[in-house]
Amino acid sequence: MTALTERMKDGLDAPICITWELTYSCNLSCVHCLSSSGRRDPKELTTEEAFHVVDELREMQVFYVNIGGGEPMIRRDFFDIVEYATTSGVGVKFSTNGTYIDASTAQRLASMDYLDIQISLDGADAATNDAIRGEGSYETAMAAMRHLRNAGFGEFKISVVVTRHNISQLDEFKAIADEFGAQLRITRLRPSGRAVDTWHELHPTLDQQRDLHQWLLAHGENVLTGDSFFHLNALGDSLPGLNLCGAGRVVCLIDPIGDVYACPFVIHDEFLAGNVRDSGGFADVWRTSDCFSELRGPQSAGACASCGSWDACQGGCMAAKFFTGLPLDGPDPECVGGDGEHALASAGTIPRPSGDHSKPVAVTLGRRTNK
Amino acid sequence: MLDTPLKLHPSVALRPEPFGALAYHYDNRRLIFLKHPSIVGVVKDLGDHPDLQSTLSAHGIAEHQWDAYDKAICSLIESDVVIQR
Numbered sequence: 001m002t003a004l005t006e007r008m009k010d011g012l013d014a015p016i017c018i019t020w021e022l023t024y025s026c027n028l029s030c031v032h033c034l035s036s037s038g039r040r041d042p043k044e045l046t047t048e049e050a051f052h053v054v055d056e057l058r059e060m061q062v063f064y065v066n067i068g069g070g071e072p073m074i075r076r077d078f079f080d081i082v083e084y085a086t087t088s089g090v091g092v093k094f095s096t097n098g099t100y101i102d103a104s105t106a107q108r109l110a111s112m113d114y115l116d117i118q119i120s121l122d123g124a125d126a127a128t129n130d131a132i133r134g135e136g137s138y139e140t141a142m143a144a145m146r147h148l149r150n151a152g153f154g155e156f157k158i159s160v161v162v163t164r165h166n167i168s169q170l171d172e173f174k175a176i177a178d179e180f181g182a183q184l185r186i187t188r189l190r191p192s193g194r195a196v197d198t199w200h201e202l203h204p205t206l207d208q209q210r211d212l213h214q215w216l217l218a219h220g221e222n223v224l225t226g227d228s229f230f231h232l233n234a235l236g237d238s239l240p241g242l243n244l245c246g247a248g249r250v251v252c253l254i255d256p257i258g259d260v261y262a263c264p265f266v267i268h269d270e271f272l273a274g275n276v277r278d279s280g281g282f283a284d285v286w287r288t289s290d291c292f293s294e295l296r297g298p299q300s301a302g303a304c305a306s307c308g309s310w311d312a313c314q315g316g317c318m319a320a321k322f323f324t325g326l327p328l329d330g331p332d333p334e335c336v337g338g339d340g341e342h343a344l345a346s347a348g349t350i351p352r353p354s355g356d357h358s359k360p361v362a363v364t365l366g367r368r369t370n371k
Numbered sequence: 372m373l374d375t376p377l378k379l380h381p382s383v384a385l386r387p388e389p390f391g392a393l394a395y396h397y398d399n400r401r402l403i404f405l406k407h408p409s410i411v412g413v414v415k416d417l418g419d420h421p422d423l424q425s426t427l428s429a430h431g432i433a434e435h436q437w438d439a440y441d442k443a444i445c446s447l448i449e450s451d452v453v454i455q456r
Contacts (some may be wrong), residue, residue: 003390003406004390004406006387007388007390013388014386061386063386063395063397063402064395064400089384089397091375091395093400114400219399
């Protein structure tokens with residue numbers, strides 16, 4: 001543990017990295033959606049309120065935000081917000097499923113500075129991807145990537161959430177990224193949002209995690225991970241990046257209605273620190289909320305205290321533990337030492353995410369489709 | 372590098388932190404950590420002095436530490452935070 005990461009555990013005056021979800025509205029219904037997105041929330045921040053958030057981020061010297069959703073491009077003021085941010089010195093990386101990137105939108109995106117795009121892809125072929133993200137979503141993503149390449153956007157990112165079913169395709173994902181001159185980003189599946197119900201079938205097996213660790217080590221800093229796999233460090237060699245849970249310390253989430261959570265994967269009242277509409281704004285929530293102060297306090301290793309790997313893995317991911325019903329001061333459900341599996345066998349009640357903006361599932365049942 | 376004229380890259384912003392500073396490069400979108408408060412002052416002032424060693428002198432850094440600063444600055448040149456002028 002370096003002095004730097006020790007320091008970060010106490011929290012910083014401003015976050016390093018903010019995820020800002022602009023809308024819960026989404027045209028897709030991915031089975032692992034971390035924010036259970038689908039329907040727009042009527043309490044969504046207005047354009048003016050979104051501009052005010054950007055003003056605050058600029059004053060706090062937050063250099064960039066990760067914009068997501070839902071599908072952020074659905075918002076009619078999407079470009080207004082992005083342009084307001086990038087011209088204020090707050091760089092933007094946004095995540096999209098690609099549906100709204102046609103040839104002319106790609107041109108517009110390519111002409112903007114301080115803008116980075118992340119296209120979500122969860123399978124290296126249509127069958128694997130569409131099983132998670134919905135029919136036709138693979139072709140949609142590929143079309144968006146072709147438009148970005150043709151528009152000369154430059155290096156965008158392809159973002160993959162690793163699952164039991166796509167983990168054997170890592171080399172193929174890398175090949176797709178190379179073909180488009182894109183950078184590959186692989187992140188960990190958390191049991192958050194709708195994945196609270198699908199995680200148990202989708203998360204990689206222990207053997208697959210070992211292979212993943214080797215693959216990531218072999219690719220080093222050429223493959224981005226959002227530092228999401230630090231629990232794998234218990235296997236031996238450390239992966240590049242910060243080896244700590246940054247929730248409420250160096251990262252946080254602003255959701256579409258302005259609620260501030262400790263990280264994008266813990267949309268639950270337990271980790272709700274405040275709202276950007278509160279009198280002190282976002283800065284006050286970040287600096288003074290009880291929730292974040294607690295996360296920045298000393299954390300107990302609990303049941304992991306006697307394990308020789310704790311320094312390496314830091315007990316893993318808080319969200320993964322919380323949404324599998326495990327105590328926060330014990331092993332990660334995907335503990336590579338095997339302690340997670342034992343813990344899961346006697347896990348408590350699994351908490352439900354606080355909001356659910358999923359589209360009603362029954363919508364297609366009452367209607368006859370003629371294809 | 373000690374006798375090279377250097378400066379902070381114009382696209383890099385520095386945010387002071389208890390551990391030193393956070394540097395963000397707007398061109399390549401990379402975050403870099405400056406892990407010591409004293410290196411931050413040196414990096415900021417590089418452009419105002421003829422070269423690295425005169426910057427270090429001006430900041431009262433003892434000569435036996437110059438090698439360490441030289442190494443740190445070299446790694447910042449590699450990540451394009453500091454450039455030659």
